[in-house]
Amino acid sequence: MTDDSTRIQKNRRAQILEAGLEVFSVEGFRGATLDGIAQDAGLSKPNLLYYFPSKEAVYVELLAGLLDTWLDPLRALDPSGDPLAELLAYVRRKLHLARDYPRESRLFAGEILRGAPHMEGHLSGDLRRLVDEHAVILADWMDAGHIARADPHHLIFSIWALTQHYADFDVQVRAVLGEGRDPWAEAEREVEGHFRRVLRV
Amino acid sequence: MTDDSTRIQKNRRAQILEAGLEVFSVEGFRGATLDGIAQDAGLSKPNLLYYFPSKEAVYVELLAGLLDTWLDPLRALDPSGDPLAELLAYVRRKLHLARDYPRESRLFAGEILRGAPHMEGHLSGDLRRLVDEHAVILADWMDAGHIARADPHHLIFSIWALTQHYADFDVQVRAVLGEGRDPWAEAEREVEGHFRRVLRV
DNA sequence: AAAATATTTGACCGTCTGGTAAAATGGACG
DNA sequence: CGTCCATTTTACCAGACGGTCAAATATTTT
Numbered sequence A, B: 001m002t003d004d005s006t007r008i009q010k011n012r013r014a015q016i017l018e019a020g021l022e023v024f025s026v027e028g029f030r031g032a033t034l035d036g037i038a039q040d041a042g043l044s045k046p047n048l049l050y051y052f053p054s055k056e057a058v059y060v061e062l063l064a065g066l067l068d069t070w071l072d073p074l075r076a077l078d079p080s081g082d083p084l085a086e087l088l089a090y091v092r093r094k095l096h097l098a099r100d101y102p103r104e105s106r107l108f109a110g111e112i113l114r115g116a117p118h119m120e121g122h123l124s125g126d127l128r129r130l131v132d133e134h135a136v137i138l139a140d141w142m143d144a145g146h147i148a149r150a151d152p153h154h155l156i157f158s159i160w161a162l163t164q165h166y167a168d169f170d171v172q173v174r175a176v177l178g179e180g181r182d183p184w185a186e187a188e189r190e191v192e193g194h195f196r197r198v199l200r201v
Numbered sequence C: 001a002a003a004a005t006a007t008t009t010g011a012c013c014g015t016c017t018g019g020t021a022a023a024a025t026g027g028a029c030g
Numbered sequence D: 001c002g003t004c005c006a007t008t009t010t011a012c013c014a015g016a017c018g019g020t021c022a023a024a025t026a027t028t029t030t
Helices: A002-031 A034-041 A045-051 A055-075 A083-100 A102-113 A120-143 A152-168 A170-177 A183-199 B002-031 B034-041 B045-051 B055-075 B083-100 B102-113 B120-143 B152-168 B170-177 B183-199
Strands: none
Touching: A002 A034, A002 A045, A002 A055, A002 A102, A002 B002, A034 A045, A034 A055, A055 A083, A055 A102, A055 A120, A083 A102, A083 A152, A083 A183, A102 A152, A102 B102, A102 B152, A120 A152, A120 B170, A152 A170, A152 A183, A152 B102, A152 B152, A152 B170, A152 B183, A170 A183, A170 B120, A170 B152, A183 B152, A183 B183, B002 B034, B002 B045, B002 B055, B002 B102, B034 B045, B034 B055, B055 B083, B055 B102, B055 B120, B083 B102, B083 B152, B083 B183, B102 B152, B120 B152, B152 B170, B152 B183, B170 B183
């Protein structure tokens, strides 16, 4: 049946994307090889190219699917909730996302670091629109005196910077903290405290 | 004279390192090519290899020379100065470093992101020692009630994360802010305000 | 000027890599 | 069984890349 063959195809494509994420996030786009991805996915290179037209196609599809997940925590912010609680919940969701999906975080970071050659449109499109919308909410909360006044965009930047730092610079964090410490457990506590102080009126 | 020929060699090596920084920071280690670096430096590939034994040698020398510069702002922190002023000055120095040397910042970020395969020793050596030393100073200041209490290591992480964010994710920052805004000018104002709130007792 | 040394170049090599072509395999269905 | 289609594999190619080598060219030294 077409339905069954489609399901097989979807499984294969999912395998390839999973392998691509694994390899791309470690080696970067240029450093990754089709052979490496194919091997990781358990098939041959030409077989991989039967499901995706090119190496870039795998990469782009990964990035596109990623951005959505990455912005979910922001979308979940409730304008009618308690400002401080909402923002701290957002920070926690973002931190957990970085903790649970470090490969995705690093893949994304690597792409932005290199000038986002494969995401031009998304950044100034979806991303910007979403941030602008929520910046208004933050500004309202500041006007109402519920949280400390600051530029809403930069407040969002600070949340991104801090939460992603623990995933993207994981090696550095661990090297500096030394063994016997649990970076993520400490991050959860410290980052919350950090933004509690930042937001306090 | 040996002195003159040495100076020529030093100039050539400096040219190559400059070109290497330019290319590596944009393409990453794997993405960069010897031809590209050589061309950017204004010489041929074999000529470049006359001054450096390999591509990796250029990269490693860049990183090593970099880490020192990168840690200078922290070294300049004065334990006997006014705590809040000292820390805000540190934040400003770090932000200016990111603003004035974005290529260095991105090169460093890319290396850490990929697991720091060329810096293993430095991170858990020089870097960790320096941070540990200054963590003690911060802890003292907290004990004395001069700045808000928090884990000193994570406080330092937060400074690194925020300041480097503007250099490393420059494309994203600009895309989200839109045209007609000056990211670095705003960053200077907002980051200072941010840490003023964080540190306030 | 000639010898000695430092620097630069062009030609080349082995390997890796993204991608292609065509044959082979496998399964669904009559 | 045989046909048709999807899938997989083997063999291969063209270009890029890191690096080498020997010859050529400057430059310094005697």
